[in-house]
Amino acid sequence: MNEKPTITFRLGDDFYEKLDCFTRRIINDGYDQFSDEFRNIDSFYCWAVDDDSARSDRSFRITPKPFYLIEALYFQIFDQANREAFNRAKDTVLILPDCMSLLLDRCKKKKTRFGKICTRCTPKCMINQIMQIADRYHIEGYFSKRELEEQLGKIKKVKPDLGVIGISCLLTMASGMRSAKEVGIPARGVFLNFTGCEHWSDKPFSTETSLKRLQSILEEKYGAPHSPS
DSSP, X not given: OOOOOOOSOOOXXXXXXXXXXXXXXXXXXXXXXXXXXXXXXXXXXXXXXHOOSXXXXXXXXXXXXXXXXXXXXXXXXXXXXXXXXXXXXXXXXXXXXXXXXXXXXXXXOBXXXXXXXXXXXXXXXXXXXXXXXXXXXXXXXXXOOSSHHHHHHHHXXXXXXXXXXXXXXXXXXXXXXXXXXXXXXOEEEEEBSSOOSTTTOSSOOOOOBOHHHHHHHHHHHHOSOOOOO
């Protein structure tokens, strides 16, 4: 006797009406909730649309405001879904953005087989401060490569039981977490507090992130930090 196939979901006739109502409610509530954080997005969007220069990153820069909210929501769901698996993973690595280097393109990072690493050249640099925290947990940090999935895959070959913490801007975090998922690595993340790279500013400046958030993720997994060796 043939068994009937299991149907994961079935859409009713009013599904799209429900979805439209749900989406409008989420977006409107989100704009109210994050009015301070998102106050400059519309003006930047209009400015980027009017920019007729031949920029390779134009499509990224003209991301409409709703997508900032949806990417943040996607991250939050992904981060919570990965939480237990991340905490169970034996090893952890940090994936760091170039834009947090205080010296930017003059950064003295050192090349390794898994990606460039911080050389601790500048005490006030936030990357240096992050790696000081990482040292207390004996974990490594690498600057993100453009081919993130390939980078993470190489690290996983050496550290098969791996979790990753990514630090990136609001529009790139979820895609990075998807890349980690593709190679079987549970990822958590910490957003940049603001944008300062060449995608958003004609005169790039170094960005920052929440050290408190990073510390809380590590403490949840490892407990009290170890003393640097």
